[in-house]
Amino acid sequence: MANVDSIAVAPTDSDPAPRSEQAPPHATGPDRGPAARVRALVAAAPALLTDGAVVAFALWTVLYHAAFLGDLRPSVTFRVWLVACVLLAVVALLRARRRSAGSHGDSERPEPSESTEARPPVDRRLLIGVLVAAGVAAVTAGVAGTSAGIVWWIPAVAGLLAAVGAILLVRRAWLSGPASAPAAPAATAAQSAYALVISVLVGISSFFLARNTPDDVYYVGKSVWIAERDLIPLNDFLFSENVLPSMGSQPPIPSIEVFDGAFARLLGVHAASALWYVLLPIMAVLAVLALWRLTHRWAPRRPVLAFTVAVAYLYLVAGGDAALGTFHLPRLYEGKGMFVSAVIPLMWLYLTEWFDTRSRRSLVLIVALSITAIGLTTTAAIILPMLVGAAGFAMLLVGRWKDAVVAGIAAVAYPIGSLVVSRLVLGGMTASGADDAFFDAAHTYRRTLLFGVVGVISGLALWCGPLLARRRTPALLTAGATLALSVLFVPGVLETLGAVSGISVVLWRVPWLLALPTLIGLLCTVSVPAATPVLRRATAGGIAVLLVASFALFATPMWSAKSWVEVHDRPTWKLPQQRQAIAFWIKGLDRSPGLVLAPKTIMRTSLVVTSQVRVVLPRDFYLVEYDLNSQFAKDRLLLAGFADGTDTPGAAELAPALDRLDVGTICVYNGNRYARDLAPQLGYQEFAKRRAPGAMTCFRRVD
Incomplete structure (x- = not known):
């Protein structure tokens, strides 16, 4: 049963000198040379770029909301924001130099090997039950609604049983393990360089892929309107000249379209060109780096391989209107695309760091990310409470209720508060402008996690994720997310939630609370018994190849016409x-x-x-x-x-x-x-x- 035990709670890679991902301390020794400094900077670059972007956009969102009080034009707010960003960057640089004063040595270390430390005892019967239930749930969910004629109650119940069993296993491992969490290894310069190269390549590919999205008339059209007039339309700008009442489903809370318009006006270029030729590639880089950081933090081993599979999943699994690959590169410039592709993985990352370290820095980043989220889309006010609730419930099970409450308040206070204030000022919100079709649990699963072979793989990632993630906090948070979504997949739950809340039209987005691409990548990190490390790595590589081959054979790639995407030989606007x-x-x-x-x-x-x-x-x-x-x-x-x-x-x-x-x-x-x-x-x-x-x-x- 060694192979079964190895899945129960993913072992943590050993690290002779625990370090933080964002600010790894330097070993004492000889003065660091230029090469060592470059390697340290490369290793820290993904964290510096993503954290900096989160803080900067959160600051923009706060200034945008505050500008309503003074009736400032977007161009003025944008210039104030630029000055504030420069000041923050100078302060951060000075603080970093003070922290590093007197430090020596090279921060880069080789990737740690798999841990051989003793693991807590595992209830094998419960583990086998979880694996069987997860397999049944994944297979039946992947084929439910097809010619097989499987009713949704089967995957729903099996998935709920798997989720409950997984969180019990993870909780038992937590309580019987060490009192403090093992530190996650810092990314090496080589790993970070690989992630940076992939992110830049994804950014470059954004120039040549164009998806015809009807929503562009609102999102891009609003940026164009703002760039041409230097005004924020508080009323309707589609059917009238800021005269008719605005759409109730689109309150002026998100700041992303105003940012795009103000940025274009500052550059003196067309808003669509500024968005698609400048901002979209930057968004693509940040989204891929966000995915890398969470995958690196949650993967118990082989994070680069898991990250590669996750990126391949996003590129190869698109087609459907709600598939995560469709919401990635083809629609990142829409706030909801950036929310699901970048904010979700970063929120799970920051929550992991908060529960591991209880550092003020992690808490500040959670607050900043929540502001960034509502600045991107009002969907944040729906999904973030679910996400944080899932994480908080998992932490309550191990007695960390204070940390859970603090994180919950930090993550939802600003999004919910801004929505409440907006409704008090502008009147009641309606959802009639959103998708009128309500999708039940079965259709919600198939819209995002898909069906067939890819649906089965998604189900395995969902219900086996807690057993594959790094031990303690990553495993516990994954278990909380799996349990939350499994409850939502029970027939009648979404209907009840929609009737009580009045948000039925957007409940198909509940799978967004998962960091699904990362969980997909974790499938190739399973610990398979083998005689030598070379065979273990070869087995992991074989699993990765099978996953990518399955995506290529049984899914619709991002560049396919079936994904409503046109591929051009030169940079183009995202229009026919x-x-x-x-x-x-x-x-x-x-x-x-x-x-x-x-x-x-x-x-x-x-x-x-x-x-x-x-x-x-x-x-x-x-x-x-x-x-x-x-x-x-x-x-x-x-x-x-x-x-x-x-x-x-x-x-x-x-x-x-x-x-x-x-x-x-x-x-x-x-x-x-x-x-x-x-x-x-x-x-x-x-x-x-x-x-x-x-x-x-x-x-x-x-x-």
Whole structure:
């Protein structure tokens, strides 16, 4: 049973000199040379970059919220933020130099070998039961809802049993182990250099992958609006010029779009170019480094291999609209993409450090990260309480209730507080602008963790994660997350939570509380008995190859057209190139005053190109915010169908709608002969033609 015992609680790699990941002390000895200093800087670079980015964006978010009191323009707030960042950087540098004064030696050490220290006794019957339940849950969850006809109750109950058993095993190991947590080994310069290279390569690839995301009309469109006007739209900016009430599902709490717009205005470039050519690659680097740091901290061995598998998972498993690979590189510039890809792993990392060290630094980073999270997306106010609640419950089981309470308050106070203040000032929040479809537990699993072979692998990572993570805090936190999600996967729980909270439309995002890519990577760190270390490493490599091969064979990669992604041979905006060209062409026309009516896809693209061209229907998805039965919505849907060529309403219906909406220009594809023939009868005169591809004719109102 040696192989079973090795899975029960992942052994911690030994480290002859325990050190902190962020600030490894230096061994005494001869003066450090330039090479040693470079290696130390490289080793610390992932932590310096990610922690610095968290603090900087948290500061921006606080300044953005405070700017409402003084009605400051975004450009002014941005300049204040730049000065504050410089001052903070100087203070941090001076403190670091004082700490390192008198220190000598090289901080780099070889990667520690697997620990041979005695492990706590394991209840083998409970362990076997957990493994069996986890296997049943993973397999049945992966095929539930397919032709196999497995009801969801089977994986739900099996998963809950596995989660309960795992947390009992981990709790017993914690209580019977040493009183203090073994220090995680610091990353070596070689490991950090590998992570940095991978992150830079991911950042470079962001230039060439373009996903057509309908949400861009809001997220990127808002940045464009701010860059062109240097104002924060507290009211609607899609259907009106900051006049109509804003969408209830999109309160002005997130600061990311304002940051993008202010940054573009400072550079004097188009907001879309600043976002996709400058900020997106930086976000990609930070997201990959965040993944590296958590994987390194949680992996009991072979962190580089686990990290490589995790990155491969994100690149190879996309396709589905809610797959984590889809929310990574193709949508990082949307706040929710950066939240799930960077904030989630960093929050688990900071919680691990807090429970291990109880340092003020870790607590400050938790607070800063919570502010960063709400600055990215209001989803943070939903997911962070679940995440911290899962971690806190696990810590309560081992008697660490004070640490759990402090961490909980630190992680949710600002997100919840900002949301409450926003609602008190702006009125009640509605979720009608979000996805109207409610996804039950089975569909929630399949949307994010997927089904088939990949779904089975995701299930194994979920329910075996507590047995694979590094001992003590990582294993306990993983067990808490697994238990929380397993409870949410029980039929009826999500329905009840949605009925009580009113957030049914976004509950499909509950799997985000997991650091799933890291757990996927941990699958190749399982301790397999072998005669020699070489065979153990070869076995681990074989598992990694099988995992990556499974992703490649049974999933849809990020660069596939099935993932709604186009691959270009040069850096591009994340828009279909023909639609982008048409939108710029319409922008340059001598149009009549009033709204522009065009095919839906062109109108949606237009607001990403410029906010100066006001359109009839930015996106029909948002009309639910303004009552689909209202004349406001009916007119827009009628005219959009006419411009698309899908509907053929008569002049008697179209003329009043055109007048009510003050439509000055109509542009339709040449293939829409009905619209082209009817436009002159409606009082519009042809004034512009565009050649193929994307041949189009435009008419303007005759005054």
